[in-house]
Amino acid sequence: xxxxxxxxxxxxxxxxxxxxxxxxxxxxxxxxxxxxxxxxxxxxxxxxxxxxxxxxxxxxxxxxxxxxxxxxxxxxxxxxxxxxxxxxxxxxxxxxxxxxxxxxxxxxxxxxxxxxxxxxxxxxxxxxxxxxxxxxxxxxxxx
Amino acid sequence: xxxxxxxxxxxxxxxxxxxxxxxxxxxxxxxxxxxxxxxxxxxxxxxxxxxxxxxxxxxxxxxxxxxxxxxxxxxxxxxxxxxxxxxxxxxxxxxxxxxxxxxxxxxxxxxxxxxxxxxxxxxxxxxxxxxxxxxxxxxxxxxxxxxxxxxxxxxxxxxxxxxxxxxxxxxxxxxxxxxxxxxxxxxxxxxxxxxxxxxxxxxxxxxxxxxxxxxxxxxxxxxxxxxxxxxxxxxxxx
Numbered sequence: 001x002x003x004x005x006x007x008x009x010x011x012x013x014x015x016x017x018x019x020x021x022x023x024x025x026x027x028x029x030x031x032x033x034x035x036x037x038x039x040x041x042x043x044x045x046x047x048x049x050x051x052x053x054x055x056x057x058x059x060x061x062x063x064x065x066x067x068x069x070x071x072x073x074x075x076x077x078x079x080x081x082x083x084x085x086x087x088x089x090x091x092x093x094x095x096x097x098x099x100x101x102x103x104x105x106x107x108x109x110x111x112x113x114x115x116x117x118x119x120x121x122x123x124x125x126x127x128x129x130x131x132x133x134x135x136x137x138x139x140x141x142x143x
Numbered sequence: 144x145x146x147x148x149x150x151x152x153x154x155x156x157x158x159x160x161x162x163x164x165x166x167x168x169x170x171x172x173x174x175x176x177x178x179x180x181x182x183x184x185x186x187x188x189x190x191x192x193x194x195x196x197x198x199x200x201x202x203x204x205x206x207x208x209x210x211x212x213x214x215x216x217x218x219x220x221x222x223x224x225x226x227x228x229x230x231x232x233x234x235x236x237x238x239x240x241x242x243x244x245x246x247x248x249x250x251x252x253x254x255x256x257x258x259x260x261x262x263x264x265x266x267x268x269x270x271x272x273x274x275x276x277x278x279x280x281x282x283x284x285x286x287x288x289x290x291x292x293x294x295x296x297x298x299x300x301x302x303x304x305x306x307x308x309x310x311x312x313x314x315x316x317x318x319x320x321x322x323x324x325x326x327x328x329x330x331x332x333x334x335x336x337x338x339x340x341x342x343x344x345x346x347x348x349x350x351x352x353x354x355x356x357x358x359x360x361x362x363x364x365x366x367x368x369x370x371x372x373x374x375x376x377x378x379x380x381x
Contacts, residue, residue, distance in 0.1 A: 005186060008356055012193045020200035028205040028214035032149050033333040034307065036213040040329055056326065059316035061154035063248045071248030072148075073203060089203055092247065096199040100238045101192025104231070107176060108183040 013097060020089030024073075025082050149202065149216060150243065150250030150258045151307065158253065160314025165256025171264050172237055179230035182361070190359055191227045195235040198222065199242065201344060208336040215337030218303055220266030221274070221296035222345045226352060228361040229271035236263035261306035270299035274362050288353060289346045291362065296345035297338035304334035 031039065031048060039048075041055035050058055069076045070088050078084040183191065198219035205214035219239065223232030237259050243249040250258045273295040281287035308327045311319075319326060353360050 004356070005189070008359070009189055009193055012197060016193070016197045016200040019197075020203050024200075024203040027203060027216075028207045030205070030207065030212050030214040032205060032214050032216055033208075033304065033330070033337045034151070035148065036210075037326065037329045037333055038155065040326075054317065056155065056311065056315060056317050056319065057152075059154045060152045061251075063148075063153060064252045065245060066248045068246060068248055070246050073247055073249070088247070089200065092203075092242065093196045093200050095246065096239055096242050097192050097196035099192075099242065100195035100235060101189045103238070104183055104188040104191045104234075107180055108185060108188040109180050110185075 013093070016093045016097075017090055020093045021086040024089045025085050148249055149205075150240065150262075151254040151310075153251030153253055154316060155251075156254060156257055156310050157314040157316055160310060161253050161257055163256075164260050164310065165253075168237075168256040168259040168264065172234065172259070175230045175233045175237075179228070179234055182228050182231050187227060187231065191231050191235055194223050194226050194232070195238045197348075198235060199239045202239065202243075206340050208333070208340065210333065210336065213333060215333075215340050217341055217344050218262045218266050218300055220262060220268075220303065221270035221292065221299045221341065222348055224267050224271040224274055224295070225292055225345065225349045225362045226360060229267055232271070232361075233263045233267040236267060257307070257310050261303045261310070265306040266299040266303040269302040270295040273298055278362050285350060285353070288360075288363070289350055292346040292349040293342035296342040297335070300334045300338035300341045301331055304330040 030036070035048075035057070038057035038060075039050070039055050042050045042053040042058060045051050063071070065071065070091060073088045073092075074081075074084040075087045075091070078087060198217065201217040202219065203216070205216045207213075208215050219236050220232065223235040226232070227235060240250060240255065240258050240263060244252050244255050244258070274291055277291040277294060278287075281290055305327065308323065308330055311326060312323050349360060349362075353363065357363055
């Protein structure tokens with residue numbers, strides 16, 4: 001990649017980190033559109049626990065991974081709410097970027113388009129693991 | 144229950160319907176992988192990762208809407224479709240939803256297929272159909288691009304919300320006494336307001352990217368008369 005692309009990438013990531021790491025603490029804590037629609041018909045207490053009535057949300061169950069260390073956008077063990085939310089946001093952005101960029105990088109088509117210095121270090125064609133995986137899934141989808 | 148759940152929680156839709164939508168989502172995402180590979184090159188791959196990370200960040204930013212006591216947040220399908228195209232865009236939103244379900248306890252793991260269907264597939268598809276149309280009929284100006292982003296984002300949010308209503312009709316766990324229309328109306332009304340926020344965020348982000356790096360806005364690629372290979376070099380070659 002050219003320097004301009006690196007600059008854009010780093011700049012974009014910094015914006016995302018700032019939004020998830022700091023601005024997230026000023027987000028509205030009211031239930032979102034889905035949650036509020038599902039609670040219509042029920043009465044809830046100050047903590048949004050259902051205390052009466054009938055509504056689509058009344059059968060809601062616990063999350064399978066509700067005790068994960070980052071559950072509910074907080075870091076378990078960090079007492080300070082601001083820090084906990086911000087840190088979970090930062091970790092989430094980095095994790096999402098790593099999974100997204102890594103996955104898309106493995107999926108990308110190679111050996112075509114404009115030659116870049118990177119191309120000389122990667123095999124142009126051939127049987128890299130991701131090529132094999134894609135071929136397998138294609139065969140699976142066709143069958 | 145001090146939770147920040149944003150997506151469908153466990154127990155809202157019954158197991159069989161959730162399983163059917165999981166299979167449906169998996170099949171559709173496979174198609175997105177196969178088609179998206181054509182768009183993914185050395186330059187787009189890291190940018191698509193950035194789009195996913197950005198959507199994750201902005202989804203945390205619940206904004207108040209006019210209705211008292213209700214908030215909204217970005218879904219991101221239109222933003223992703225504008226920047227990286229429909230196939231890779233749907234995958235971006237799906238990556239966000241998977242991370243949220245598996246790491247942040249948001250949106251039941253058993254409900255993942257439902258959430259992916261609504262936000263990653265329906266939302267992105269609705270947005271891209273509108274983008275493809277509007278980008279051709281509207282003037283090719285910044286204002287035209289802004290309107291395209293705003294309208295496609297707004298509509299995509301309402302469409303995604305009705306995807307949930309369909310799922311609830313098929314497998315909702317609480318009997319609404321035949322009042323599905325009530326749920327549909329409530330969801331549509333709230334998400335129309337949320338869609339305004341989604342539209343503003345999407346338009347602002349797309350305009351910013353278009354100003355800094357217009358070559359990174361997928362929706363602008365279609366405006367080139369032929370599908371000649373994009374030459375990233377500025378300045379006349381001929």
